[in-house]
Amino acid sequence: MPSAARTGVARRLVELPPHQIPAAENWFTFGSRTPRAARRASSVCLVQDGAHGVETLLSYRPGESPLGSVAFPGGSVEAGDRAEYKWFGPNLSQWSKRMDVLDQQLVRAHLVCAIRELFEETGILLAGTEEQSVVEMSDPEEWMSAREAIAGQDLAFEEFLLRRGLGLRTDLLRPVSHWLSPNFAFRRFDTWYFTATVPVHQEPRLLRAKGKWAQWCSSEQVMAQRATSALGDRIGQPSTAGLRLSQITSPAVEQMLERMASAHGAVAYLSRARNLDVQHPDLLVRDGTYYLEVLSALGVESTRPWQAEPGH
Template sequence: MNAPPSAQPVEPSPAATVLLVRDDPDRAGLQVFLQRRVTGMAFAGGMTVFPGGGVSGDDIPDPARWRGPQPGWFGERLAQPVDLAAALVTAAVRETFEECGVLLASRPGAEPGALDAATALRAELVGRRATLPGLLAEQDLELRADLLLPWARWITPPANPRRYDTAFLVARVPDGQIADDATTEAVEARWWTPAEALAGFDAGDLELMAPTRRTLQELGRHDTAAAVLDAAARRDIDPITPEVRREGRVATITLPGVPDWRHEETRA
């Protein structure tokens, strides 16, 4: 008897993740903003992650309120269609504002800074009573695509029941803005050096997914936020689909073309 045909892989949903970086205000060194997600969430529950999330149907930018490289440039860097690239950048800005209060937008001709109505606008966005393009128009703000640079593109392996095609973009936190922990999706959110986060993982104090760990290792090669942005501008971005081998509850994850790298996760 022939074996039944294998199920078709789930189509990955588009998503955006933001590597929010800064220079440590107390000493020289690079820091990145991370959130420990609430245990029991449908995706990455209990994991420590960068801010981000899925693309919404409302993430359609107004070209008149877009400052910086055009969507086609992001599309070329990420090997994505122009419309999807525009949505990915918009989702990145929206998720960063929703999850940590940092808004990569500004008045025309001005630089980003503290916004008096930020708390109320954020609540409207989180409560789905407003869209980011709508808020930008209402507040006379421009989406600052020039503050974001593509870093990587990760695609969940085909065997996973929940899959994402995620654009990783990097941005320096604007002067006058503070990343916070005022989100219901995380139990902890703060600035870490890449080395601190990786040491926490090695000690068993933090749970990191393979893309997060690999990205922290890459960020850890740089000493300052400026160095990270310079590296991002020069990176070649090829989509990464990890390979997974499962033995019982342990999943061993490897990366094509990186023979010495492996990551283990214990599944429930």
């Protein structure tokens, strides 16, 4: 329910997913108190052009993740994400300015986490041997084994890259938005979302034995059916079937899908300049129904591209 269009602020009430209702009830019953600490996290939305506009890779995430049952690839920042990595693209100072985060080590951790999680969950690797190269997926089975070892923490992502002489292609990422989980949540994330395209000679593939569902979805079609259970029924999991979009994903994902649907192609979506102020949904209850109130500035996206000089 967007409103306040003339004030430059969009206000939307998003119905709470069923698995979050117990935490909301607890918050109201016992009164507001100090929120639980939020874990740092990163997520990457892959985009491509399709017959019906911009498509993105959505996946099903088992359990009651704060990122939503249906989300983009991503996860929590790990200790190894703060290590020194061979690096191509904008340097940390430039990334720090772009994200408006003074702690450059934290900036690096979020970027490394984004690339690592994307590789673990989809097999897409934003890395190369030099500034203009991107590694090719020549042996899918070898990559799958490496992904399983990295996900199981039997192999450090840093070591995997070093063995192959690879550096991170951070220039292939664009920051999209920054979200902090609402205060009432039992599990809270401070998440940076990025976007990228799939490099040539790579294709996404679910992590063996862990992946349940992932598909390229038309953002336009998902938005057109957002008030129905079409996507949840297509996924067909107990926690998605019969539920509307807002009940199976997070406001962050839904907002990004909305903006993809309005973009004139994947390149246009990638090149938009964005307001990256943190968005922090608030909990409301009306007539016994719980909602998340999301406030965001209107007109914050334009077609002005982000340009940064490469550096190490």
